[in-house]
Amino acid sequence: MSCQLDQLDLHPLRDEIYEELHSRPFQVIPCPARITHIALLANAEQKQSQFRHLQVLHQLLGCAVPEHEHSCYELVCGDLRVRREMHMEFTSYTFINLNRETGAPDFTQTGLSLLPTGWIEALEGQVVGAFHIALEPMTDSAEQDLQLIRPWFEGMRLVGSSPQQGSARVWSSFRLHSDGFGRFTILNRDMSDSQVGRLTQRLIEIEIYRLMSLLALPMARSISPSLADMDQTLAELTQRLADNEQVDEKQILAELTHMAARIEAYRAHSTFRFSATRAYHQLVLTRLDELREDELSGHLTIREFMTRRLTPAVKTCESVGYRLEDLSRRVDRASDMMRTRVELSIQHQNQELLSSMDKRSQVQLMMQHTVEGFSVVAISYYLVGLLKYLVDALYNSGVEFDKSLVIGVMIPVVLFTVWFSIRRIHHHFIHLADKQGNES
Template sequence: MLQSVARGSFPEHESRAAIMAELHARPFLPLATPRRVYHFAFATNEDEARNDREEIERLATAHPGEAASDAKFLTMSFGAWELRWEQHTEFTTYTWSTSEGAQTPFSHPDPLRSGEIDFRAPGRLIVATHLCVVDGGHDLESLAALFNSQSLCVIGAAKGAAHVLTDFALDAYGFTRMAIRYNAAGELGAGRVAQRALEVETYRTLALLGLPEARRASPELRAMEREVSGITHALSQLQDARTNQDLLQRLSDLLAASEALATRTAFRFGASRAYHALVKHRLELLQETKEGEYVTLSAFLRARLDPAIETCNAVEAREARLSSQVERAITLMRTGLTFELERQNSSLLDDMNRRARLQLRLQRIVQGISTAALTYYLLGLSAFVAKGVEDAGWLPAAMTAEEVTALSLPLSILASWLFMERLRHLSKKAAKEEQVD
């Protein structure tokens, strides 16, 4: 019989709570019109992000608000101002908004200098955007007149419920300006359009961070490409061993430098592509439509953002191609050095064989001389013995000492040869025993 089991009794995956919370980590916030919004994004490293989280948590204890469970999203109230704080992988955003004085767009000075808002920057500033959200009572042409006509972009958004205007240019206070005219009723819808518009501005700026890195890397790449071209040309010329070693060392240093450059730029180029994809995604979510003769956000960014991303991609491809060229050159040079080494080893072995044959001939000559010397010595002893026997009268009358000496010559030669062969055999045996040891 099956028994019902309470959900709490099931063992849960350690990441289940974080996964469920991620879907609700950064909700769209209602945004009443009119509203003026100041959006800041700061580049933060690990230490800066940790310090900023501690600072924002201290603020949260003193001001009413609602924090996400992962502590990466927070809203707080400071009188007439609302703060939306978000922390991402490599940047942190502060978004301040208020309805006070929002009836006339872009009519207020810098709120930081005027003291309307005050906070500590957690890192280096990347994005500063002044966004004005107004209702449908504002004339679209009047709003368009507030921007630079040469770079003005105007789109319909959210299936005609809103219009978004921007020129992506800095004003006198260092803010890029955006305006949203929300034609329909609904604070949540206005907040959704505003957040997506601000994300487009944030992500397109972050995507462009790869372009300065690409420009810095290009001169280094050109110098490396010229060097590898010169080394490759030198490889086709006849070089001595010392020159080849120098070229191989230069190639090894060049490979290390190219890998270091690729490692330095890999994260930034990858991040630029990711942010570029997010820009396209947010533009799709805006559901933009063309408004009259105005340029759309997608068309403007395609003409300016896409070439920057392609530049990053081209530099990254050049880095990969350079590393491949250097590796091929190193392989080619090592192959040449291997062939040269094998040729030298072959020549050395030939010399050793010639020396061994010469040594063998010398050894045989020495052995022959030694045999002759030993035979002469034995023959002398035979003559001495034969003379003594003759003087003692022990020889037959028909024989003389000289005849006895002559007859002992073959025996002396045989004895000498056997003795030298024995010595050679013992020498070979001793050499084999040394090799075994």
């Protein structure tokens, strides 16, 4: 009994995941052929413009125009093949010229020879990699091959190897030539068209990924002097803090904040580029392993050349990235120390301020008690004056008593009464303040 998958809950990405492994198949390339590969950095708008420009190419060649964009698209029109691949940050074009009547086996004919005039010049994006590949049959000896192809590379020093267990010979200078393109030559001995396509694809990816991995090197070189200056400044500052020198905490904290801002700006511009460099370098190493090279006498192999030139550049980028991260952590620690010093200084100032306020409060309390004493005397004076009017009125009305004695006895009684009343009021407010403080 067969299972009907349409009755199951299928993951929405299931088909896409299956097709991903087949999205960029190896090409089948006969020998001889001329190939040109161009890689362009492009944003989303430029990629859309490139697709419209590809549609124009179909119209110029009289081919059916594609309506939808694909991550990997191939056009076959007579002896011309065009392959367009979309990557995360660049777009690559591979032009294959299969016309076997191209004339002399050199780079006078390229993969661009069959394109309509002016089409390639109107392609949008920044060119990162552009190189020609000449695919030819191998001669009887390596020396004869070398004599044949050396003029193709304008006398430049060559890097050569024999990949695929001697089934082919590959030559390149890994330099730009007079036409602004790099050049590769693949001499085929007994590889099939499928094997040639795989070898060509590996060489293309090695060169493009090599160039993409080196995009971070100028940035690393420009950042490195600033990092050295900030590193020295931070070391001096940390030493001053360790020696307990008197420093202007506010100024030093401002310098650290400015330094941290510069580091974060460098990280924002370089983190993606340095991460991409590591990824591209790993892809280059993987493709080199797949070549399975044998050495050609007297010449560096592609792996030896890459290991000697590319790996140090990638290590430089990694080193600058690590220095950025390390300097960021050190600045954070120094900032924490400075903030701790500032907080301790503020706490010390607050303690001195509280001590000063306590002393002033004691003085104010003593003054308050003094004022209260004067207040008792003043209130008692006016109250005795008022009571004296009452005594005079009673005495004049005919009541017989010793007026002087009554007034004399009245004075201490009034003083005590006023003093006792003020103390009661004072204690009442203190009790009220304590109660509100406990509730809060």
